[in-house]
Amino acid sequence: MTDMNFKNVEVAKKANIYSDGKVTSRTVTTAKGEKKTLGVMLPGKYNFNAQAPEQIDIMQGRCKVRLNGAGAWTEYKAAQSFKVPADTEFDIEVHELLDYICNYG
Secondary structure (H helix, E strand, O other): OOOOOOOOOEEOOOOEEEHHHOEEEEEEEOOOOOEEEEEEEOOEEEEEEEOOOEEEEEEEEEEEEEEOOOOOOEEEEOOOEEEEOOOEEEEEEEEEEEEEEEEEO
16 A cells, blocks of 8 residues: 655646546646546446556545456455556446545556
8 A cells, every 4th residue: 555645746736527526536746756646436336447557545435346347346445455457447336435546557
């Protein structure tokens, strides 16, 4: 899991908004040039396409994830992380408000 505090960062003013506002995030760029998004997902089912490798750290909440439409779902909760390879589609089912950090690269 990534450090909980970020220093000397740039934050994009415009929010990333998906699924009619049920998923929102802000892009943060660290002093080292690392790109992250800090976001919230409301309960529901969503589908995303990861173009770059991602690690998603769950700060609060609970969800299930399925990569590339595979039959098996894996459950994650606060203080856990999951990785999504580049060029991968994934489904996420959010059971309770999900506060997350997405790390790219």
